[in-house]
Amino acid sequence: MPYSFGPHIEPDRLERYSMGQLSEMEIASVEEHLLVCAGCRADLEQMDEFVAAARQALADIPRKAQLDLPLENFPKHHGWSVGKAILIAAVLILTAAPFSLWRPFWNTPIHQQVLLQANRGPDTPQVSPGYLDLRLATPGLTEPGSYQVQLINSTGSPLWSGIGALHRGEVTAAVTSVVSSGQYWVRLFANGQLIREYGLAVR
Amino acid sequence: MLAFKRSLEHAVPLSAHRRPQREVVSITSRLRREQSHDKPDVPFLENGEDGQSSAWTTLVRQIHDGDEPAMEQLYQIFSQGIRFYLCRQLGPQELDDKVHDIFVIVVQAIQRGELRDPDRLMGFVRTVVRRQVAAYIDEMVHSRREELNLELTFLPDSRRNPEQTVALRQKVDLMKTVMAELTDRDREILTRFYLNEQTQEEICQDMDLSDTQFRLLKSRAKARFGELGRKKLQHRQLVQVFLRASVRK
Numbered sequence: 001m002p003y004s005f006g007p008h009i010e011p012d013r014l015e016r017y018s019m020g021q022l023s024e025m026e027i028a029s030v031e032e033h034l035l036v037c038a039g040c041r042a043d044l045e046q047m048d049e050f051v052a053a054a055r056q057a058l059a060d061i062p063r064k065a066q067l068d069l070p071l072e073n074f075p076k077h078h079g080w081s082v083g084k085a086i087l088i089a090a091v092l093i094l095t096a097a098p099f100s101l102w103r104p105f106w107n108t109p110i111h112q113q114v115l116l117q118a119n120r121g122p123d124t125p126q127v128s129p130g131y132l133d134l135r136l137a138t139p140g141l142t143e144p145g146s147y148q149v150q151l152i153n154s155t156g157s158p159l160w161s162g163i164g165a166l167h168r169g170e171v172t173a174a175v176t177s178v179v180s181s182g183q184y185w186v187r188l189f190a191n192g193q194l195i196r197e198y199g200l201a202v203r
Numbered sequence: 204m205l206a207f208k209r210s211l212e213h214a215v216p217l218s219a220h221r222r223p224q225r226e227v228v229s230i231t232s233r234l235r236r237e238q239s240h241d242k243p244d245v246p247f248l249e250n251g252e253d254g255q256s257s258a259w260t261t262l263v264r265q266i267h268d269g270d271e272p273a274m275e276q277l278y279q280i281f282s283q284g285i286r287f288y289l290c291r292q293l294g295p296q297e298l299d300d301k302v303h304d305i306f307v308i309v310v311q312a313i314q315r316g317e318l319r320d321p322d323r324l325m326g327f328v329r330t331v332v333r334r335q336v337a338a339y340i341d342e343m344v345h346s347r348r349e350e351l352n353l354e355l356t357f358l359p360d361s362r363r364n365p366e367q368t369v370a371l372r373q374k375v376d377l378m379k380t381v382m383a384e385l386t387d388r389d390r391e392i393l394t395r396f397y398l399n400e401q402t403q404e405e406i407c408q409d410m411d412l413s414d415t416q417f418r419l420l421k422s423r424a425k426a427r428f429g430e431l432g433r434k435k436l437q438h439r440q441l442v443q444v445f446l447r448a449s450v451r452k
Contacts, residue, residue, distance in 0.1 A: 035284030057378035
């Protein structure tokens with residue numbers, strides 16, 4: 001028989017807990033209740049599913065540009081009109097244009113080659129965000145053939161996978177997605193078996 | 204229960220010894236089997252503020268005195284919640300061991316008199332669980348750094364299994380149907396909340412909404428999502444009925 005203690009958790013609070021938006025004090029009271037209330041735990045599981053589905057669905061649906069929205073949808077703050085905002089934006093663009101022409105590749109992601117040797121202690125290589133050409137040191141690995149390479153983020157979700165080629169004691173693979181800042185793991189598979197793992201920090 | 208009590212006497216959580224899984228299962232399954240036996244009435248099962256606080260005090264005192272039914276009651280109250288929390292934080296691996304470890308720590312702490320306020324037993328259990336989660340994560344990070352032979356290392360796959368992946372995809376498709384029925388403005392509001400993780404206050408200020416309007420929009424979306432899910436489930440059940448009927452023919 002489930003044991004309940006105190007009032008159940010309100011749906012809004014449960015949703016904010018699911019999304020990690022509660023303060024420490026609020027988290028404490030929610031988690032204490034969840035320890036003893038099966039009903040609220042079931043509600044939280046449903047909430048998690050809803051939030052995950054909403055995030056995925058909203059990420060997949062193309063978002064209409066702000067300027068495409070009818071003007072009545074624009075918020076009005078402190079007496080500013082939409083016309084003034086557009087004028088200021090135009091001035092800024094015209095002012096910034098010469099600078100952007102001078103530095104045309106300012107925001108273009110950079111290509112970097114990074115050598116990963118071993119997942120040992122804090123000495124994981126650090127690189128800047130951008131495209132990565134991975135060189136995975138594989139001492140003792142001599143069997144020719146192709147290997148699978150996977151890039152995992154800090155939550156354990158795979159971000160990219162591809163084929164690597166063994167050459168002179170290294171497996172090389174080019175990550176075709178832009179890698180943003182964070183802590184990552186690079187996994188090397190042979191015939192579906194994990195044979196090496198490397199740490200990588202992107203700052 | 205006797206084996207569980209013996210484990211307390213040895214005063215070492217399982218994680219230190221890596222006791223065999225079957226022994227852990229026997230301890231906790233014995234507790235679960237004995238749930239079916241008649242239990243004396245426990246006052247704290249009744250609601251009531253004063254009754255609640257004295258009930259926690261009674262439970263803690265009984266555990267402190269080594270009362271086995273009290274330990275079983277503690278297990279009954281908290282085991283599912285602890286398991287839920289651990290699974291959410293660490294995944295489903297070795298849950299029985301971890302639940303057992305936490306119970307050993309909690310009971311030992313109570314018996315050593317470390318719980319100064321018995322009314323805060325829930326908070327105390329939560330604190331122990333969180334510290335154990337931190338310790339497990341720390342252990343995993345260190346073992347990954349120090350492990351020399353990856354072939355012998357078990358690295359659990361944190362991705363969803365294929366069934367979960369399909370289930371999520373179905374829910375996402377339902378959600379897209381819900382979102383397609385909304386206006387662009389309503390969809391923008393939900394995008395800011397669920398995807399951009401803006402707070403309710405920020406969204407209401409930017410989009411000129413009241414709190415009530417914001418909550419209504421979310422509850423409408425959730426209700427529609429639940430309605431579509433139920434329709435889909437009913438349709439699937441109907442299809443199964445027709446399939447069964449056609450097979451019988």
